[in-house]
Amino acid sequence: MQSKEPETLYFEESGSIPNNPDLPVLFYKGAFKDDPEKAESVFNSHNWRNSWQGGVFDYHHFHSNTHEVLGVISGSAEIIVGGESGRKVEVHPGDVIVLPAGTGHKRLTASENFKVAGAYPDGKDHNLKTDQDNQRTQLLIEIKEVEIPSQDPVYGESGPLLSLWKKEQ
Structure with a gap:
């Protein structure tokens, strides 16, 4: 598969x-438009x-301790990325979104058959944070400490x- 920006x-x-x-x-x-199942x-x-x-x-959430990849296997959805003032993206089978640690995401709408595959670098166990988690200083420290993955997920x-x-040195 040839790499595409x-x-x-x-x-x-x-x-x-x-x-x-x-x-x-x-x-x-x-x-993965030719074979979404392989994501x-x-x-x-x-x-x-x-x-x-x-x-x-269907609520804003993020992970402060790891990055996450989501690959759409079936169906379609509208997801908002980046919190309330973020950007709405339409996703379809074969699309992939890589979310760096700390990035908010929420499903707004989805078809009945919408399904994604998700994973984390090095198989890290993720935490689940919501907009109710207000330990801002600690969260920012955790986010900055997450290592850059050794490989691109795609x-x-x-x-x-x-x-x-x-990362800036």
Whole structure:
């Protein structure tokens, strides 16, 4: 599979959602359009593990201790990324969204058959934070401490995530 540049989406803090001050959301439109079912196995082969299949919560939430990848397997949905003042994105089978630690996301609408595969770098266990978690200083420290993944979840060692997600030294 030839590497294709994802759309990059930057978000500042949005109300009680911290988002990620350093890293953009990556949106790989149609990355697996020929075979959406293979998303989870590809993520796993690129060391994005602890995978699952299901939906996206219908409330704003984020993970302060790890990044997350979501690959659409079936159906379609509208998801808001980046908190209340974030951006609404339509997702369809084969689309992939990579959410850096701290980035809020919420399902607004979805078809009945909407299903995603999700995974985390190095199989990290994720925490679940909502807009009710107001320990701002601690959350920002946790978010900044999350390591950059060793591989792009879609393209592996040669993927664009590795050049797009460089932390300031």
